[in-house]
Amino acid sequence: MIDVVNIAKSFGDQQVLQGVNLSIRDGELMAIIGRSGGGKSVLLKTITGLLKPDAGSVIIDGIDVTRARGRDLLDVRQKIGVLFQGGALFDSLSAFENVAFPLEECTKIGKAEIYKRVIMALEDVGLINIEHKYPSEMSGGMRKRVALARVLVSEPKVVFFDEPTTGLDPILLHTTHLLIRQAQKKHGFTGIIISHDIPEIFEIVDRIAFLHKGAIRAVGTPEEMLSTNDQLVWGFLSGHVDDPDNILCEKDSQICRFRTQGRQL
Amino acid sequence: MFQAVRGVGAMFLGLQWRLGHMFLFLLNAASLCFIPPFKFKLFVRRIRFFGTRSMVVVIITGAFTGMVLALQVYYSLRKVGSEALLGPLVALSLIRELGPVLSALMITGRAGSALTAEIGIMRISEQIDALFSMALNPLRYLVVPNLVAAVLVFPLLAAIFDIVGIYGGYLVAVKMLGMSEGTYFSQMDHMVEWSDVLMGLYKSLSFGVIVSWICCYKGYHADKSGFGAEGVSKATTDAVVTSSVMILIWDYFLGSVLL
Structure with a gap:
């Protein structure tokens, strides 16, 4: 369960978020939609702890990430995975090394097991025999899928997707949405997707939140939103x-x- | 009048905040140097980045600095009939001053700028955020290996600069100006003391910290310098200019204390 309580965030004179309240249930896939520049990415960065809010709190599994320190904060962050807009793959590492990175750095799993998990994660996103490719040698779609594999390989409880289909063609867009839905069903994570893909995103999410002028204007299932x-x-x-x-x-x-x-x- | 005072106050407070922020950044990175896990592989890569790749430029600069120094000092000494002091003067100037300073300036231009651009691009392409979101401390991966590698590499490159410079001076003094080899080297043994070598060492060690600190800091906060590529470009320029100026300022103060 994720509770976003009265989050406010401003940059200088510009008030981007003004009292966002949102509850996301365990195991659900929620899309946050809204106009460009409306504060969706700022909200996502605030929930994930990359930005500190001016006011309010974000409670994940009973811990307020805006105030947590030390072990508590580390515990929460280890449960979270973020798929960034551009993938955010490490340029100096190959596809295999990128996907293996969170396992090598955050767990004590042996090399053989890491190899098995990485190959499986890459296969899950439809990538075979690309382990040795570097991000500079991949297409935009491939980079996004490797990034998705990197997020899913450590089996997080909560995954945030920041516009996962930006810059993809309609076929890849559809494929990526299906991949996210399949992965969510397989791993059972709670997912929050920032998206502009209307109406495509309606096919995969359980609920939709509409962010308008720094606050949540409406929340509901795709059917509720359409009516x-x-x-x-x-x-x-x-x-x-x-x-x-x-x-x-x-x-x-x-x-x-x-x-x-x-x-x- | 009130506006002007307020402006000066705001500027002073802003400067104070920035300096404090930079110092805390260094303090955080320095403390991580002693807390495991240590990233040995990354450290070796950064030694190659700072050291091996800067070697050519340091050798060329060292050789020509030694040659120019020998040429200029020789003509000055000839006026007072003390040409025999040429060798020690070249060696002392290089070991105490020019070696650490010029090699640090060269490394700043070659590796420091690349370091800021690299970290800056990682910042704007969200790679640093990705590390953070994996519950990892980006300083451990991006700053600590550079800091440790620079502290090791700067004195070594300064030593190479000194040696090449002394032999560059030898080339001009002995082969071009006809000075005897014995005269060039013999006085050097007597006049260059261990304290001179230590002074050069302390200087290059501190330059290593200054350059890696400033370049990493500027790259790490490239998004605050401006948007996208412009931010990285501004951060890179800032890093090189600030590092170069700081090298010269710190050189004077350290020189006055150690003299």
């Missing part, structure tokens, strides 16, 4: 914009109205 009466949420899901400042041109506005009449994404 929402909140014009703002529906406008975002359908690409329709009520705020005249956000309309790029009159034509865009007309297209959006046309698309939303049938309540289909």
Whole structure:
């Protein structure tokens, strides 16, 4: 169980998060959606402990990660895995070394067992015979999958995905979503996905949270979100914009109205 | 008037905060040097990065520094009829001053800039965040091996610089200016003392700490220097300029204390 309680974060005069409250149940896959620059990545970094909030707390397995120190903090962080937007693979290490890294550094597992687990993790994400490739020799999709294997190899209880499909073509996007869902079913982790893939992300997540102006505006299952009466949420899901400042041109506005009449994404 | 005073105050406080932040960074990294697990493989890689790859530039600079020094000092000494002192003067200048300072400046340009850029790119591509998210301390992987390798490599490269410089001076003095080999070397034995060698050693040890500290710090906080590639570029420039200036300032103060 992850409880995000009243998280606030600002950078200088800019208030990015202003009282975010969110509960994520054990074993569920939740997507956080919202406009670009709306604070989704800041929220993710705050939950994972990479950023310190100005106020509020994040409780993972009963420990407040914003205040925990020493052994407690280490224990929580060992339960967490993060898939970064660009993969964040170590440039100087091969695919095998990258995936083996958390096992070699954080566990006392023997070399033979590490080899077995790494190969299996790479196979799980559909990568075979690429162990010796370096990140510079891989495509964007391969890098993302190696990064996913690196996250999953240490079997974390909670996995955060920061826009895992950015820059991928529609086929790879679909494949990555399926991989995440399959991995979640296999390992049973709690997953939080920051995503812009609407409506594709609806197919794999259990619930969706809509972040708007630094606060959670709506939370619900994909069905609940699609039948929402909140014009703002529906406008975002359908690409329709009520705020005249956000309309790029009159034509865009007309297209959006046309698309939303049938309540289909 | 009030605005100006406030501006000066804010600048002073900002500087104080930055210095404190830098010092804590060094303190954290230095304490990790003595706490296991030790990353021996990374340490060996950094020795290669700082040492082996800087060797050529240090040898070339050392040779020409020794040659120029011999040439200039010879013409000055000839005016007072003391050419016999050329060897010791070249050796003392190199061992006490030029060897540690110039080799440190060369390593800063060659390896220090690359170090800042490397860590800076790791910062902006979230590789440092990835280490942190694996419950690992990034300082142990990125800063400690560099700090220890620099402390070991800087004195060794300074020693190579000194030796090559002395032989560069020998080439000019003996082979070009016709001085006898015995005269060039004989006085050197008497005039260069162990304390001179130690002074050079202390200097290069401290330069190793200064350069690796500043370059790692600037790269580690490259995201605060600016956005993306611009941040890394600014951090790299800052690191080289700050390290070079600090080498010269520290050289003067250490020189005055040890003299």
